[in-house]
Amino acid sequence: MAEKFIPAYRQSYEIIRDMILNGALPQGTKVVEEKLAAELGVSRTPIRESIRKLEQEGLIVNKKVVTPTEKDLRNTFQVRILLEGYSARCAATYLRDTELQALQECVRIGHTGSIDEIMSANERFHEIIVQASNNAAMIDIIDRMQSVIYLFRRTVVYYNRPFLIDEHERIYEAIQARDGQQAELLMQQHLQADLEFCLHLLSDSRK
Numbered sequence: 001m002a003e004k005f006i007p008a009y010r011q012s013y014e015i016i017r018d019m020i021l022n023g024a025l026p027q028g029t030k031v032v033e034e035k036l037a038a039e040l041g042v043s044r045t046p047i048r049e050s051i052r053k054l055e056q057e058g059l060i061v062n063k064k065v066v067t068p069t070e071k072d073l074r075n076t077f078q079v080r081i082l083l084e085g086y087s088a089r090c091a092a093t094y095l096r097d098t099e100l101q102a103l104q105e106c107v108r109i110g111h112t113g114s115i116d117e118i119m120s121a122n123e124r125f126h127e128i129i130v131q132a133s134n135n136a137a138m139i140d141i142i143d144r145m146q147s148v149i150y151l152f153r154r155t156v157v158y159y160n161r162p163f164l165i166d167e168h169e170r171i172y173e174a175i176q177a178r179d180g181q182q183a184e185l186l187m188q189q190h191l192q193a194d195l196e197f198c199l200h201l202l203s204d205s206r207k
Contacts, residue, residue: 008042008043009046009050012036012042012050013046013049016036016047016050017059017147017150020054020147021067025065026065029065030063030064031064033048033051051063054147056144057146058072058145058148068151070199073148073198073202076149077192077195079142080142080145080149081188083130084126084129084130084142084191085184085185086138086184087132088132088174088175088183088187089181090180091129091175092177092178092180099128103129103175103176104172104176105121106168106172107125107165107169107172110125110164111165115158118157119154119157122156122164125168130142155198156194159201161197167189168190170186171190174186
């Protein structure tokens, strides 16, 4: 099977995002297009597009690197709990059989896959549900928080948060049963558990 083509802009964005989140580009570092383009071996155009997206997501402000604060994390999850909870309710009404099968496959990979496969399946699981809202404004809001969401996703997967995939499975089962109220509640509880787990780790790292 042919490898999926990833645009230069997307590759650059992911590399720079990860450099910020893992500390390779420390807080306060001035972001210089020419330097990053030389380091990554690409033209300035994809770098410029990457920086623009990272500015939208709040990781670069006034051409300098910032890192999400505890307040940023709480604010992000308050929005996600509202919007993704609603999206799960919509998914129970509108998802087609092919999309339900895709959700089920995400759960299966979550139970059996490698770390990288679980990361991708986790992202896909939430993406399918958010798209079910069919609300472009809501989808755009979630998209603008992708870096902070990615930080959380990496934390809960790499630190093996208990019951993470079991919760996905219960959300899938509620959606499959067309129980919108239960799907919404389970998604809200799932994201709240993600938040509490990450804040606990953040607190421990500061001791």
